[in-house]
């Protein structure tokens with residue numbers, strides 16, 4: 045058996061008939077044999093995107109060099125090397141090397157942990173394969189990991205499925221495909237098989253990266269893995285998504301700092317020249333000062349804190365974070381949008397016989413049954429299943445009374461599903477059985493205004509009782525008209541010509557129980573600073589009732605058709621004060637989320653589980669879905685919530701755990717940044733002033749290195765800290781402006797302590813009148829720097845009361861010990877330090893005590909203001 049290379053069969057302009065194509069692929073409508081598939085897998089490799097394998101060490105190291113701080117450090121190193129300041133250049137190189145090694149190691153660990161977690165929510169494809177090598181055996185459907193697909197495989201597609209590879213359609217029913225990930229086009233495109241495709245035609249092709257928005261199909265795989273169009277697009281544009289909340293805040297802070305760093309050396313040089321008449325020989329010192337400002341451990345802390353947080357979350361609560369920064373973002377979420385079905389309600393609807401019209405139930409069941417049969421849907425949707433189960437229980441013959449002719453499955457944009465059936469005896473006519481949302485069905489019925497208004501009112505009343513509704517209508521059409529009965533829908537929500545002038549049959553009402561944990565979960569979210577909004581495709585009445593039953597006030601409810609007339613700004617204002625949006629199409633859901641995000645002040649999460657939630661999941665800062673969401677939703681989401689085996693059904697409390705974990709990790713990152721930046725800034729101010737006052741450099745390059753390494757090692761402990769309960773009560777956002785205010789305040793305080801030490805040193809040294817003034821100054825300052833740093837770490841962290849010894853306390857103690865002991869050891873000499881007179885320690889203790897008091901007082905004021 046031969047098969048052509050995937051790249052050339054994928055060419056849409058090939059003009060081959062479906063049969064010719066299947067033959068050239070060495071396949072047929074019944075799929076490949078297992079043996080052949082195995083051979084092809086060996087030849088073509090697994091069906092995975094090229095970029096999804098873990099990066100090699102050298103690549104990771106190279107990538108960590110792209111960090112802006114590293115780049116600035118390397119530039120400063122280069123400057124030092126050009127003026128032959130080898131000491132400073134070496135210091136910088138060591139710092140860069142240490143941080144790159146730690147970072148690459150951390151990222152590699154995090155990457156493999158992430159890959160393991162993603163594996164848990166990996167998607168499968170429904171593939172037709174014939175057993176063994178037997179060509180004549182009949183095919184069976186298998187759920188296989190997408191990675192096992194090979195060219196020539198025949199796959200089944202249904203609503204919510206991901207397109208697993210580049211495929212050509214063999215059969216399709218009402219298929220529309222969301223290709224946003226591939227084309228950027230958010231409206232689903234119609235797809236249908238074309239026997240002899242014209243040049244450039246692509247209606248018969250679906251590409252990997254898309255997902256099925258409605259309908260069903262079977263299709264043959266043309267290309268997999270690196271051969272797909274998606275892989276090619278991935279290579280050229282990359283799969284970058286817009287800046288996340290996390291990127292925005294960290295970048296804001298980083299760039300302000302980098303500007304500072306770049307300004308520092310020229311300023312030091314100019315000040316040295318103007319005040320002390322120094323020349324270029326100050327450059328190494330100027331560079332060292334700039335280096336002192338760098339939070340070079342930031343990437344390491346970020347990766348460690350987030351990776352630890354997500355590993356813990358997966359282990360303890362089964363919540364899976366697919367993209368590391370999403371953990372920070374969920375901690376920052378202050379608006380959470382949820383769809384109703386499947387998050388607030390269980391999505392296990394049951395027909396309410398007392399409120400259902402028997403005729404409507406009959407026709408809804410006929411329509412649902414034949415849609416399921418004719419459209420080859422892999423699974424029935426929840427409403428259809430409820431209808432069929434209930435109708436069959438009442439009348440087991442209901443489905444046999446007709447022959448199905450064709451069907452157009454439910455589409456969340458049209459909000460309709462239609463089946464065409466024929467009564468066995470009635471040769472001349474066929475019946476259209478249409479079911480869908482109340483508004484969309486009534487709009488297509490032959491009714492006068494009064495009738496329509498009264499039906500709408502009846503529907504509103506039932507919705508107000510919390511029922512979900514289907515409206516059902518039928519129409520008789522002459523059978524010869526058959527081929528034109530169901531032209532493919534226009535995708536944008538338009539109607540097909542024959543679904544007009546229908547006869548209204550009645551309503552089918554469903555109860556759908558609320559998720560038991562939902563009320564408590566919503567209350568908790570409110571208490572923790574998260575505003576919840578409901579964006580649903582359902583009737584406004586049903587949504588309002590559900591919300592009321594959950595203890596939330598629905599307020600003014602807006603239906604999505606009223607939003608189309610609004611500009612983005614008007615919508616943003618309206619969205620902020622609205623709790624419920626009803627009758628939303630997938631595109632409306634995304635537009636509302638985007639409007640809420642506009643301005644960058646809020647971080648918006650979206651929780652949804654259906655095909656109709658895909659665009660919104662992508663539009664949000666963090667997309668969240670339950671574990672049993674459709675495959676495409678799990679693929680689009682950043683966070684997948686657990687489904688504990690012992691508690692089937694939905695569990696909203698998991699989202700609370702995810703938020704806590706997010707706030708925990710970002711709280712630690714924020715503490716690191718606060719402590720590091722304020723003490724770094726303090727050191728820089730002090731060094732600059734001392735540099736101008738002293739006849740020698742206040743610190744030697746080797747000392748800068750030793751000090752920085754000690755700080756870095758100690759501060760790594762922040763990744764393992766446990767923030768105070770207060771830090772977990774509000775969304776954690778790192779606002780660059782607040783941050784800079786904080787670090788300037790505490791930086792100045794730190795510099796004051798340093799300068800006080802300067803005075804103390806002058807006093808202590810005069811009393812001994814030793815000759816090695818320079819070395820004594822250096823060691824005195826070294827000790828003081830490490831001790832003040834230890835104090836700052838202890839007092840400025842938001843962490844738990846320092847009663848229980850955690851990692852931070854151990855780090856602080858070690859740092860203090862090194863600070864005091866190092867100048868007394870033999871290592872002091874090579875570092876240019878000497879032991880100090882005892883009186884210095886007494887004076888230093890006084891300075892530190894004062895500093896601690898001042899720190900505590902300023903922090904208290906800061907906390908009160910915040």
Ligand SMILES: Nc1ncnc2c1ncn2[C@@H]1O[C@H](COP(=O)(O)OP(=O)(O)OP(=O)(O)O)[C@@H](O)[C@H]1O
Pocket residue numbers: 383384385386425427428454456459460461479480481482512513514515579580581582583628654656
């Ligand atoms: N299988 C179906 N056949 C016909 N009509 C349906 C079907 N499923 C849903 N509908 C109708 O379409 C409406 C909108 O459905 P959609 O899936 O967009 O939203 P939903 O699932 O009700 O709510 P949410 O957006 O909160 O999940 C429903 O209220 C219902 O009336």
Ligand SMILES: [Mg+2]
Pocket residue numbers: 383384385386652653654656657
């Ligand atoms: Mg839903």
